[in-house]
Amino acid sequence: MTDPEFVAPTMLHHVLDVVGVDDAIIVSGGTSLAVMLKQRLIEPEKLVWLGRVAELKGIRQAADGSWRVGACTTLAEVAASPELWRDAPMVAQAASVVANPRIRNVATVGGALVHADPRQDLPPALLAAGAIVGIRGPGGERLVPLRNGFFRGLMETAVEHGEVVTHVCVPPRRDAVEAYRRFTPQSVDDYPTVSVAARLERKDSGRAGQLNLALGGVAPTPVLVQTDVANAAAAARAAASPTSDERGSAEYKTAMAEVWTQRVLAELLEGET
């Protein structure tokens, strides 16, 4: 393999100038990319590192009250955000349990989305929260809801070559209650066998009882299930189409999707009374 070119632009428009040409691969935190390089799964001609683009970092509130999280915000920064713990606690929770502190200090929100490994923690939480991804390309900016076509398949997303994820907007929970839980039978820093993120509208809101449930680890992409409490467990089971691997058989994962959905809901409903 010949050495790729390594470029580190400081402005977003400079990033856009270079990502569309050659076989360029974007590097954010690089924690997953590093493993793919080592395994020779990718042999890029150019690496475009986003770490010096200040406008891609940080968490701030948009005019509509949603939280705009820059693509290069680290998982540690998300996990340390009091605003996200208040307004989207399952997102902060999910970021706080990824791997170990060393990974969380480097891995980023945009990286987690674009890598699109269905075992990751953050995507189901963002999916259940109704987050919207901002993508910039040569034609300008477009906004793609995670619920509507962002995840295309195993490690495939709506982000095209030449485009960059700039941010994700997370709507606040307002009256809803929510939680993210992961089942890691092997070790706590492993990928979850099954993970469940749930945002449940409360009785006193106009959308009482509506449940947005997102499952990780049980399909080629995170799966969203929009249902209610009574039907949640059966819907989770029906939505699971896992493959058997070292973290469990397909049958076991399907059963665990149901069990962990029930556990998360029990926890949320207990908090209600």
Added chain:
Amino acid sequence: MKLTFHLNGRMIELEAGPTAFLVDVLRSTGLTGTKEGCGMGVCGACTVLVDDRPVSSCLYLAPCVDGADVWTVEGLAERFPQVVDAFVAEEGMQCGICTPGQVAAVCALTLEKPAAAEPEIREYLNGNLCRCTGYQTIVAAAKAALDA
């Protein structure tokens, strides 16, 4: 590529390939305290501090440290002598392969969570694997370092 960064408090300039990893670049300077274990960010043996945050140097592309402040166990031992003293006093090691990473992680802990109680200490160190000690003496060393 030419990289310029602070290494253990001193400015250093060196050449590294665009896909070189930090652990290899550090070891090539003669600082062989940092060990590579799993090579995939799981075991913690290669823990170093970049801008005072612990990272896995086996997954960290070397060009990304250009302009950064990098500390390995060699420099950390001088910067945080109380951490080394605590590991020695509590016998927080056996075979020693994980020790540079454990020491680096505890140094980061003293910066990030100086008042950490035991559950927080264990949480912070859960990605630094040790196959010898059973962790009791490592946690004791971390506690002693924070109390020092």
